[in-house]
Amino acid sequence: MQIPFNFTNRVTEAFNTRDLDALLALMSEDFHFVDPMTETRGREETRIREQALFDAFPDVKVQMSPVVWNNRHLAMTAEFTGTFTGPFAMGGHMIQPSGKPFRFRFAGFFTFNEEHATHEEVFYDRIALMQALGQDLG
16 A cells, blocks of 8 residues: 555655745645644644744754555654754744754654645654753753
């Protein structure tokens, strides 16, 4: 069984080339995103969230690894790599850049309609993320 409309390859290519229009074209107008620190709805809020990632981590890349899927759902693991060079808002706090490279793993679950991703829920360890971004937790 093929992943819905070759989603992981297309989203990886769009994200890694910073093609926000191609990325957003894979998502429904009312796309709903949830992670431990953020919730956004719609393509415009998604555009703002993704652009903030690109601004804080200008060389960020994603590698997605599908785990299980059917025509309506996809569970995957993924890894971000890049360099933290710009301020990044997280959980209502502005985190100052470390200037250091990072590597961070997370998991996600997507839901689809016939043509688009409609929902994404991302799971990660917030402490591990802060450590990956070079933040002092003491």
